[in-house]
Amino acid sequence: MNEILQYTVQGLAAGSFYALAALGLAVIFGVLGVVNFAHGACYMLGAVTSAVLLDLVGLNFWLALLVVPVLMFVFGVLLERLLVRHLIALDPLYNFLLTFGLSLLLVDLVKRRYGVSGLPYTRPEILSGVIDVGGVRLPTYQVFVFLFSLLVCALVWLVMTRTRVGMIVRASTEKADLTRALGVDVNRWVTPVFGFGIALAGLAGVLAAPFRAITADMGSSFIIILFAVVVIGGLGSIVGAVVAGFLVGLVEAFGQAYAPTLSQIVIFVLMAVVILIRPSGLFGREENA
Amino acid sequence: MSTKKLVATAAVSATALILSACGGGGPSAGGGDFTDDKVVLAVLNDQSGVYKDLSGPNSVEAVKMAVAYYQEKYGDDAVVDDIEVVSADHQNKPDIANTKAQELYDREKADIILDVPTSSAALAVATQAKEKKKLFVDIGAGTTELTNAQCNKYTFHWAYDTYQLANTTGTAITDAGDKNWEIIYPDYAFGQDMDKSFTEAIEKAGGTVGDHIATPFPNDNFTTFLTKAAADKPDVIGTMQAGGDLINLVKQFNEGGYAQEGIDLAVGLMFITDIHSLGVEAFQGVQFAEAWYWNFDDDNRAWADKFMDRTGTRPSFAHAANYSAALQYLEAVQAEGTDDADTIVGSLEGKKINDVFLKNGEVRAEDHRVIHDVYLAQVKTPDEVSEDWDYENILATIPAADAFMPLDQSTCEMG
Numbered sequence: 001m002n003e004i005l006q007y008t009v010q011g012l013a014a015g016s017f018y019a020l021a022a023l024g025l026a027v028i029f030g031v032l033g034v035v036n037f038a039h040g041a042c043y044m045l046g047a048v049t050s051a052v053l054l055d056l057v058g059l060n061f062w063l064a065l066l067v068v069p070v071l072m073f074v075f076g077v078l079l080e081r082l083l084v085r086h087l088i089a090l091d092p093l094y095n096f097l098l099t100f101g102l103s104l105l106l107v108d109l110v111k112r113r114y115g116v117s118g119l120p121y122t123r124p125e126i127l128s129g130v131i132d133v134g135g136v137r138l139p140t141y142q143v144f145v146f147l148f149s150l151l152v153c154a155l156v157w158l159v160m161t162r163t164r165v166g167m168i169v170r171a172s173t174e175k176a177d178l179t180r181a182l183g184v185d186v187n188r189w190v191t192p193v194f195g196f197g198i199a200l201a202g203l204a205g206v207l208a209a210p211f212r213a214i215t216a217d218m219g220s221s222f223i224i225i226l227f228a229v230v231v232i233g234g235l236g237s238i239v240g241a242v243v244a245g246f247l248v249g250l251v252e253a254f255g256q257a258y259a260p261t262l263s264q265i266v267i268f269v270l271m272a273v274v275i276l277i278r279p280s281g282l283f284g285r286e287e288n289a
Numbered sequence: 290m291s292t293k294k295l296v297a298t299a300a301v302s303a304t305a306l307i308l309s310a311c312g313g314g315g316p317s318a319g320g321g322d323f324t325d326d327k328v329v330l331a332v333l334n335d336q337s338g339v340y341k342d343l344s345g346p347n348s349v350e351a352v353k354m355a356v357a358y359y360q361e362k363y364g365d366d367a368v369v370d371d372i373e374v375v376s377a378d379h380q381n382k383p384d385i386a387n388t389k390a391q392e393l394y395d396r397e398k399a400d401i402i403l404d405v406p407t408s409s410a411a412l413a414v415a416t417q418a419k420e421k422k423k424l425f426v427d428i429g430a431g432t433t434e435l436t437n438a439q440c441n442k443y444t445f446h447w448a449y450d451t452y453q454l455a456n457t458t459g460t461a462i463t464d465a466g467d468k469n470w471e472i473i474y475p476d477y478a479f480g481q482d483m484d485k486s487f488t489e490a491i492e493k494a495g496g497t498v499g500d501h502i503a504t505p506f507p508n509d510n511f512t513t514f515l516t517k518a519a520a521d522k523p524d525v526i527g528t529m530q531a532g533g534d535l536i537n538l539v540k541q542f543n544e545g546g547y548a549q550e551g552i553d554l555a556v557g558l559m560f561i562t563d564i565h566s567l568g569v570e571a572f573q574g575v576q577f578a579e580a581w582y583w584n585f586d587d588d589n590r591a592w593a594d595k596f597m598d599r600t601g602t603r604p605s606f607a608h609a610a611n612y613s614a615a616l617q618y619l620e621a622v623q624a625e626g627t628d629d630a631d632t633i634v635g636s637l638e639g640k641k642i643n644d645v646f647l648k649n650g651e652v653r654a655e656d657h658r659v660i661h662d663v664y665l666a667q668v669k670t671p672d673e674v675s676e677d678w679d680y681e682n683i684l685a686t687i688p689a690a691d692a693f694m695p696l697d698q699s700t701c702e703m704g
Contacts, residue, residue, distance in 0.1 A: 003520070111337065115341065116337070116338065116341040116342050116532075117532070117562045117565065118533060118536050119566065120567055129549075130549070137545075141544050142512075213540065218509065256512075256513035256517070260505075261504070263504075
């Protein structure tokens with residue numbers, strides 16, 4: 001019984017991290033209709049930037065949590081202004097190809113500069129150690145990631161549902177023409193939303209730096225899991241991404257515990273089952289199916 | 290196809306045929322018997338993936354260093370003037386390795402293929418070497434199959450293997466008192482082989498292995514695997530992961546606080562590039578098998594300095610072993626005056642070698658396992674490190690005869 005509890009807690013901790021990482025992907029798709037294949041690469045850039053800034057200017061983890069997402073936001077804004085924007089009117093396939101190409105480029109550039117073995121990163125001392133609650137042991141850092149991810153997900157959800165900005169953004173995606181007719185400049189919001197999505201990917205990268213290998217390839221397999229998360233949750237759905245993130249984390253943890261070699265496949269079995277039952281995902285809208 | 294196109298295609302094909310016929314055979318400028326008038330050394334390895342830093346492009350540099358050394362040493366007396374070094378990326382996939390090996394032997398006219406990390410890829414190349422009757426010296430892969438059931442006349446295994454790793458690390462750590470093991474290994478040829486070899490070595494030394502936990506490869510979340518391994522309260526968890534996977538696992542092991550519970554971490558296979566990337570702090574005190582260390586003595590250091598001038602980094606044992614294998618191949622070519630594979634095999638078999646990599650080395654004729662002294666190393670603590678890349682204390686030297694699988698255990702039947 002204790003074992004099951006342990007795996008559940010671990011799965012939820014991993015799940016919160018998946019939820020946060022997938023959130024940006026869901027926001028970008030929801031608002032722009034762009035399937036951002038470069039999300040994994042942006043996650044990697046977040047981690048690499050943290051490690052490089054730590055090495056160069058001694059930027060610690062706490063500051064990185066603030067600074068790196070801001071840098072990634074600027075990077076996202078540039079991407080949207082210079083590239084993505086010009087393809088939005090075309091078939092979504094064009095932006096898919098663009099972001100896929102971008103991810104290859106980013107991975108290769110990092111590989112050329114920093115090699116493949118990865119970069120060192122020091123975890124803040126306060127987040128070391130293990131918290132033991134009634135026999136269930138959880139590394140302090142995982143507890144932090146869990147709480148932090150939950151907080152960010154809640155904030156994003158609040159902004160999207162409870163603020164004027166969030167309402168405009170949602171209205172723009174639902175009925176762009178009508179929103180425009182009401183005097184709202186829809187295009188004004190596209191750029192910051194894309195930048196925000198990229199910033200979230202970067203933030204996930206900063207969180208990953210202390211407990212995952214910081215390598216150019218770290219986003220390549222991660223993006224596959226993220227796509228599984230957003231497909232299970234329903235493309236573009238913020239709540240869906242969060243719920244699916246937790247589901248995937250749990251399925252992975254129990255897979256690792258009881259069918260180790262199949263632990264990566266079970267995620268996709270879950271995805272297949274969800275799509276069979278609800279083609280648009282758990283919280284998806286019909287037109288995105 | 291139009292007539293014009295047809296004629297053009299025919300003309301190109303004919304020219305190609307004539308050209309290739311011209312290139313085939315003929316005596317060399319140096320007077321020996323050389324196919325294509327040249328010697329071609331091919332490095333087939335991972336040029337872009339997880340094993341790029343530990344070997345990759347810098348192994349190609351190491352082989353070029355061997356060629357430069359050979360040319361400088363023999364000057365006008367060299368039996369062959371034209372020595373080419375080519376390389377290809379097998380992406381750690383056996384099917385790509387198989388195709389690339391064929392291309393290298395047939396199209397690039399490679400006389401020898403070197404390196405080939407990733408056991409499954411190495412076994413594919415060994416099969417090609419056997420079929421094409423061309424040399425293959427493996428450095429990067431660990432499987433003992435290369436010199437056991439799947440051994441062949443044209444394949445040599447130069448640097449290390451899973452038996453040697455297990456009989457260095459597994460034995461030493463069990464002898465030192467860590468009797469109860471759990472093993473976590475990646476579920477492919479290398480990991481399975483490592484699990485088997487370590488279990489045998491540990492049991493021989495009087496230890497036991499509880500769970501053998503197979504993990505997907507590659508993988509970046511090892512949290513639950515570690516929890517599962519630690520649940521039985523072992524003395525030590527042995528990880529057989531390599532490259533980026535190893536770094537993921539070590540980070541998550543440190544984070545899980547298992548060391549504070551008294552569980553040690555033993556690493557089955559580690560390269561100095563792994564320590565460099567994660568930093569000594571994360572690995573401090575970890576014991577592992579080392580086939581060669583750049584700062585072991587003056588000779589090694591002198592070579593490592595030259596390597597650093599060319600690459601900007603210190604060499605891993607794989608870099609040094611690629612240099613050694615290329616150099617000994619060229620020495621054999623020089624001695625025999627030919628690049629004929631059968632002659633070179635004969636020249637290498639049974640040869641005793643001491644060079645910058647091989648200490649008390651011997652190319653075993655019976656199974657083509659190259660045996661040499663290896664070391665039990667320990668990662669230094671941060672305050673012991675006096676310069677960049679100076680990360681290892683050499684705890685013990687395991688003599689060549691003890692380090693590798695004894696011949697009476699080998700299942701090799703050289704065809």
